[in-house]
Amino acid sequence: MKYDAIVIGGGHNGLVNGAYLAKSGLKTLILERRPMVGGAAITEELLPGYQFTTFSYAISLIRPDIVQDLQLVKHGMMVLPMSSTFQPGYDGEYLLLGADKDHNFHEICRHSREDAESYRDLSHLFDRVCFALKPLLDAIPPNALSDRPEDVAHCTEVRNYLQNLPADVQGLIDRLWNGSAADILNDYFECELLKSNIASSAIIGSMISPSDKKSGIVWLLHKMGEYDGVFGDWGFHKGGNGGFTQVLARAAQAWGATVMTGHGVERVIYDSGKVEGVVLDNGQELRADIVVSALDPKRTFTQLVDAKDLPVDLNQAITQFKFQGSASKVNFALNGLPRFPALSGRADPFTGFVNVGPSMQYLEDAFADAKAGRFSRKPFVDCCVQSTVDPDMSPPGKHVMSCFVMYTPYHLADGAWATEREKLGDTVENTLNEFFPGFPGLVEHREIVTPLDIENVTGLTEGNIFMGELFSEQMFLNRPAPGWNQYRTPIEGYYQCGSGTHPGGCVMGAPGKLAARQVLNDRQQKEISKN
Amino acid sequence: MPQTTPFHDRLIALNQTGIWKHWSGYLVAPRYQYSETDEYYAIRNAVALLDTSPLFKYVIQGEDAQPFLEKVLARDINECQINEAQYTCWCNEEGFVLQDGVILHVDKNEYWLTAAEPTLKYFRKQAEAGAFSKLEIEDISEAYGILALQGPHALDVLQALDVEVANMPYFGVTRTHLKGMPVVLSRTGFTGDLGYEIWTAAGDALSLWDSVMAAGQNYNITPMGTTALKMARVEAGLLLLDVDFSSARFAWVDAQRETPCELGWSWMFRRLAKDERNFIGRNAIETQLKNKTQRWTTVGLEIDWHDYERVHLEAGIMPPKHGVYCESTMSIYRRGDVEWDYVGYATSFLYSSLLRRPIAIAKLPLDLAKSGTQVDLEIPVIKKPKNVLARVARVPFFNPARKTSRFVND
Numbered sequence: 001m002k003y004d005a006i007v008i009g010g011g012h013n014g015l016v017n018g019a020y021l022a023k024s025g026l027k028t029l030i031l032e033r034r035p036m037v038g039g040a041a042i043t044e045e046l047l048p049g050y051q052f053t054t055f056s057y058a059i060s061l062i063r064p065d066i067v068q069d070l071q072l073v074k075h076g077m078m079v080l081p082m083s084s085t086f087q088p089g090y091d092g093e094y095l096l097l098g099a100d101k102d103h104n105f106h107e108i109c110r111h112s113r114e115d116a117e118s119y120r121d122l123s124h125l126f127d128r129v130c131f132a133l134k135p136l137l138d139a140i141p142p143n144a145l146s147d148r149p150e151d152v153a154h155c156t157e158v159r160n161y162l163q164n165l166p167a168d169v170q171g172l173i174d175r176l177w178n179g180s181a182a183d184i185l186n187d188y189f190e191c192e193l194l195k196s197n198i199a200s201s202a203i204i205g206s207m208i209s210p211s212d213k214k215s216g217i218v219w220l221l222h223k224m225g226e227y228d229g230v231f232g233d234w235g236f237h238k239g240g241n242g243g244f245t246q247v248l249a250r251a252a253q254a255w256g257a258t259v260m261t262g263h264g265v266e267r268v269i270y271d272s273g274k275v276e277g278v279v280l281d282n283g284q285e286l287r288a289d290i291v292v293s294a295l296d297p298k299r300t301f302t303q304l305v306d307a308k309d310l311p312v313d314l315n316q317a318i319t320q321f322k323f324q325g326s327a328s329k330v331n332f333a334l335n336g337l338p339r340f341p342a343l344s345g346r347a348d349p350f351t352g353f354v355n356v357g358p359s360m361q362y363l364e365d366a367f368a369d370a371k372a373g374r375f376s377r378k379p380f381v382d383c384c385v386q387s388t389v390d391p392d393m394s395p396p397g398k399h400v401m402s403c404f405v406m407y408t409p410y411h412l413a414d415g416a417w418a419t420e421r422e423k424l425g426d427t428v429e430n431t432l433n434e435f436f437p438g439f440p441g442l443v444e445h446r447e448i449v450t451p452l453d454i455e456n457v458t459g460l461t462e463g464n465i466f467m468g469e470l471f472s473e474q475m476f477l478n479r480p481a482p483g484w485n486q487y488r489t490p491i492e493g494y495y496q497c498g499s500g501t502h503p504g505g506c507v508m509g510a511p512g513k514l515a516a517r518q519v520l521n522d523r524q525q526k527e528i529s530k531n
Numbered sequence: 532m533p534q535t536t537p538f539h540d541r542l543i544a545l546n547q548t549g550i551w552k553h554w555s556g557y558l559v560a561p562r563y564q565y566s567e568t569d570e571y572y573a574i575r576n577a578v579a580l581l582d583t584s585p586l587f588k589y590v591i592q593g594e595d596a597q598p599f600l601e602k603v604l605a606r607d608i609n610e611c612q613i614n615e616a617q618y619t620c621w622c623n624e625e626g627f628v629l630q631d632g633v634i635l636h637v638d639k640n641e642y643w644l645t646a647a648e649p650t651l652k653y654f655r656k657q658a659e660a661g662a663f664s665k666l667e668i669e670d671i672s673e674a675y676g677i678l679a680l681q682g683p684h685a686l687d688v689l690q691a692l693d694v695e696v697a698n699m700p701y702f703g704v705t706r707t708h709l710k711g712m713p714v715v716l717s718r719t720g721f722t723g724d725l726g727y728e729i730w731t732a733a734g735d736a737l738s739l740w741d742s743v744m745a746a747g748q749n750y751n752i753t754p755m756g757t758t759a760l761k762m763a764r765v766e767a768g769l770l771l772l773d774v775d776f777s778s779a780r781f782a783w784v785d786a787q788r789e790t791p792c793e794l795g796w797s798w799m800f801r802r803l804a805k806d807e808r809n810f811i812g813r814n815a816i817e818t819q820l821k822n823k824t825q826r827w828t829t830v831g832l833e834i835d836w837h838d839y840e841r842v843h844l845e846a847g848i849m850p851p852k853h854g855v856y857c858e859s860t861m862s863i864y865r866r867g868d869v870e871w872d873y874v875g876y877a878t879s880f881l882y883s884s885l886l887r888r889p890i891a892i893a894k895l896p897l898d899l900a901k902s903g904t905q906v907d908l909e910i911p912v913i914k915k916p917k918n919v920l921a922r923v924a925r926v927p928f929f930n931p932a933r934k935t936s937r938f939v940n941d
């Protein structure tokens with residue numbers, strides 16, 4: 001059986017990529033190793049009636065044009081808005097932000113009147129930064145190493161675009177690209193609850209603390225998503241993020257792609273620098289002129305093909321590419337809603353992100369543990385009780401709670417994850433118990449997902465949730481390697497479309513979309529030069 | 532002082548915003564929470580509860596009820612069997628619409644009707660003129676309250692209250708009990724989703740509210756204000772009096788009046804040739820259908836997503852989407868060589884969060900009313916008029932299977 005295109009990996013980027021290729025008329029096959037598609041975005045019913053978002057749990061960055069192009073609404077896409085963000089503190093202190101900006105103003109005023117005003121200023125400036133950078137998120141980045149005139153012109157065009165942005169927008173972009181979130185936050189705010197609430201976006205999934213100079217860009221990427229045109233707002237997909245990848249699979253199939261689960265790819269077949277197909281792990285060979293890897297850069301360049309066949313500088317870049325898993329999940333089935341004593345009896349604090357990590361120092365301390373090679377004794381926990389928004393996530397009257405836990409280094413200095421995992425679960429329960437007294441009594445079941453589990457199940461190297469750290473030296477011109485940031489590889493017809501390519505990780509779909517655009521551009525070029 | 536509905540004592544405690552508005556002289560909450568979008572999503576994802584008591588409510592009974600309704604209503608009441616409801620309208624002799632409403636055939640010779648405007652005197656006058664003597668028309672607007680329970684889990688909530696409604700078809704009606712309280716229940720609503728409406732005597736209203744809210748808690752039941760309802764009804768393609776049309780009764784000139792065909796309700800008269808009814812407005816409507824003299828029709832419009840993005844991005848701003856629902860008139864132009872070739876207007880505009888595109892309800896001449904036809908819709912972009920591409924679309928824009936599906940008792 002010969003296909004025009006084979007996509008390796010049925011994560012959300014592979015599905016997006018395959019759907020676009022099929023839509024353009026290519027006979028497309030998407031191969032997923034696991035029995036289900038979705039990769040890091042899956043929902044599993046571990047206990048009857050309880051839907052667990054095993055890995056990723058919230059959605060924002062998914063590109064709005066993908067929703068239109070692939071007609072995802074028709075296939076069931078439905079993102080439910082989060083109506084609050086909750087930052088519990090000690091001694092009954094808290095910050096509870098919601099949908100109304102005046103209400104938020106007064107809520108922040110309880111802590112600092114100046115912060116309340118600064119919050120508006122920074123939010124507005126941030127919106128303008130996101131607006132300015134949005135076109136770059138939705139375009140193939142320029143190739144800075146090429147001296148082809150069109151590439152040189154492309155680089156100049158992007159440089160000019162950035163240089164012509166208003167000075168205040170440029171200023172914040174520079175600070176985010178090269179500096180720490182803590183630095184910016186300290187300039188704007190004094191309230192620890194507010195600072196640490198915002199800082200959570202700047203460390204999530206990354207082996208850095210908010211004072212690290214690499215945290216600005218992590219923050220930036222997490223604000224660039226949109227909900228109904230509002231930057232930085234997040235939601236829950238109906239049925240969890242796995243509900244979303246099921247939508248993508250239906251759309252891909254409706255556009256004509258074949259999705260085959262339970263079929264892992266052993267390696268890519270190529271000859272004389274040209275791709276010819278893939279070999280499955282059962283030995284079967286499948287032929288195609290185009291092969292797209294939706295796996296991470298390490299697998300794309302060192303496992304699916306022989307690294308020896310690649311240029312030395314690319315090899316070196318991939319070897320140096322940082323993965324550094326830093327996060328775990330602990331997912332709970334609960335027999336009731338957690339209780340924050342100062343807001344006892346209220347469900348609204350639990351209808352969005354609940355960030356446990358009440359001060360900047362708390363986050364720094366949590367990171368110090370990770371630097372010493374152990375998981376944080378008092379971890380930062382991003383909790384989402386999705387069932388408060390989507391009643392179909394749990395049996396009536398019960399709840400599911402997804403907890404994203406940091407820091408949990410992939411490489412432990414002492415011991416192994418096999419023996420540390422239950423201890424991690426207990427640590428999370430104890431931490432939550434400090435803020436939500438009686439929490440352990442609510443737990444009916446828990447699922448612990450360590451960085452090693454993430455790696456083993458999804459194939460994300462070291463369990464890095466983004467297919468590689470989102471540090472500026474690994475972004476844009478350099479994702480995953482200088483000169484190889486345009487979805488191509490040195491092997492003709494072999495492409496890459498995972499989160500390890502521009503613009504990076506998160507349930508965003510941009511890598512899948514842009515890689516498809518590149519594949520189709522190249523085909524068109526080939527057609528033109530043939531004629 | 533505005534009136535309050537029988538549920539008001541509970542609504543006060545729930546309205547976090549402190550904002551109230553008036554609906555037919557009653558206090559209602561446009562929204563209970565800070566975000567109407569959350570309430571909207573309760574309709575599509577969980578279950579929402581709305582107090583629609585400000586509607587005018589009538590009981591029409593007696594041996595002459597059916598012949599009377601056959602005469603005053605434009606849609607054929609004979610098609611509405613016992614235990615069925617019907618969406619209907621009534622017209623004047625010129626065939627212009629006075630009002631629309633939902634009528635429930637509750638029992639033999641007994642009908643319950645909702646209306647947006649008072650119509651007691653008008654009906655009584657018609658009864659007298661037609662010599663329908665075995666007829667009683669009672670205004671129960673004050674004596675009864677209505678709750679709309681809408682959303683995918685609406686049936687679960689009723690079942691948790693031991694109300695046996697699983698077999699009730701779309702637009703079914705039953706007279707039953709809920710926690711011992713007599714109610715009239717219909718599988719109707721204004722959201723285009725699975726939903727029920729519950730009529731209760733005013734004295735039972737608070738305990739009905741409490742029972743439904745308690746039973747709904749496990750399904751994230753959310754009190755819904757009128758804004759969320761209006762957003763949902765645009766997706767459902769349902770028209771609102773005084774927004775998408777006006778009552779012929781209080782219009783000054785015919786330009787303000789509209790016939791059922793002009794409102795897109797020709798489907799109500801599909802069997803007109805076969806029935807002999809002598810209803811008010813028949814001649815005019817029949818003539819209009821035959822001679823195709825309707826001046827326009829009412830259609831759905833889907834605004835092109837890319838074009839909507841473009842006009843805003845070019846102006847340097849994000850396209851307004853969050854909570855965008857508006858009832859102001861927007862002009863529509865024919866696309867072609869002639870600039871600003873005015874052809875019609877939109878009456879309701881919504882950025883549908885669920886459908887992820889702007890949609891509208893619009894009036895267009897028949898030659899532009901076919902599904903897929905392209906027109907330009909004028910929208911303000913930083914205060915300046917800009918045209919965006921829009922296409923005539925079939926309504927409802929959103930039509931989930933659960934709205935009409937048959938469920939079975941389990």
Ligand SMILES: Cc1cc2nc3c(=O)[nH]c(=O)nc-3n(C[C@H](O)[C@H](O)[C@H](O)COP(=O)(O)OP(=O)(O)OC[C@H]3O[C@@H](n4cnc5c(N)ncnc54)[C@H](O)[C@@H]3O)c2cc1C
Binds near residue numbers: 009039
């Ligand atoms: C714990 C966790 C929490 C997260 N939380 C969020 C969140 O809340 N919101 C958010 O936006 N992002 C979140 N992320 C990040 C986001 O989920 C990922 O960046 C994104 O899902 C990666 O998608 P992808 O398609 O690029 O890769 P993946 O989802 O990793 O897909 C790769 C696929 O390839 C398959 N595969 C691997 N090897 C082979 C092979 N040899 N042959 C065939 N198939 C193969 C894998 O099984 C997998 O399905 C989270 C990630 C993790 C791990």
